[in-house]
Amino acid sequence: MNGNPMGPVLAQLVFIGIIFVIFYFLIIKPQQTQRKKHQEFLDSLKKGDRVITSSGIWGTIVDISENSITLKVDANTKMKFSKEVIISYQPDTKESKEAKEDEK
16 A cells, blocks of 8 residues: 555656657657758859759859858849758759650
């Protein structure tokens, strides 16, 4: 009848710890990895790269500073963006067409 009152409390703490570990490996760790990968991508950008912004604008890099990038989006149109909005390189349409033809 005189059970240990710390037993249920300890079980709850262990359960909360397990939930935290699961949360870390399913949410926090993959997000940190993705953020690091994106930062490496941004650091590797150079003039002449053809990129896509997070809003879907396609352009060619004409100027890069520490925090911003200027894209040439049309013959006479240049736009300045925060560096973080660049999400990927433009896919090469010529290679994409050849890959689709090879699949057929």
